Amino acid sequence: MSDVILVAVNDSRAAFRAAEVAVEYARRLGASLRVVTVRDPGALDRHPGAIDPAALARHADLAAEAALRHVAALGAAAGVQVSLSRRSGRVAAEILAEAREAKAALIVVALVDRPGSATRYIGSHTLRVLEFSGVPVMVVPLGE
Helix, strand or coil, X not given: CCCEEEEECCCCHHHHHHHHHHHHHHHHHCCEEEEEEEEXXXXXXXXXXXXXXXXXXXXXXXXXXXXXXXXXXXXXXXXXXXXXXXXXXXXXXXXXXXXXXXXXXXXXEECECXXXXXXXXXCHHHHHHHHHCCCCEEEECCCC
């Protein structure tokens, strides 16, 4: 059995909560943590004319790097070995590819936390990961 837990993050509170849970599981199990962030180039197309696409891409890259550094620090503080991965493409497909490549025993993702939404829900990327994963998937709610 693999001793790798994969957590997918972005710069959201929900993803950071999922990362905290993943770090704690890795610490308790003596597993290493693989942290992946995925940039979907197609996401830039959903904001036509709203902002300079190059500026939006730079912002997305900076946010992804900050998220990776944050989770790496959480892992280091817990004594967990952490490795980082940056991918580009369709989010669910890239998370699943990373899980296969890392030989992950568990994938940890966040329940969607949309500002202004009264209910939490499983987003489309998480649904695809749940549907096509060959390993267990833990979906972490934001919590209180």
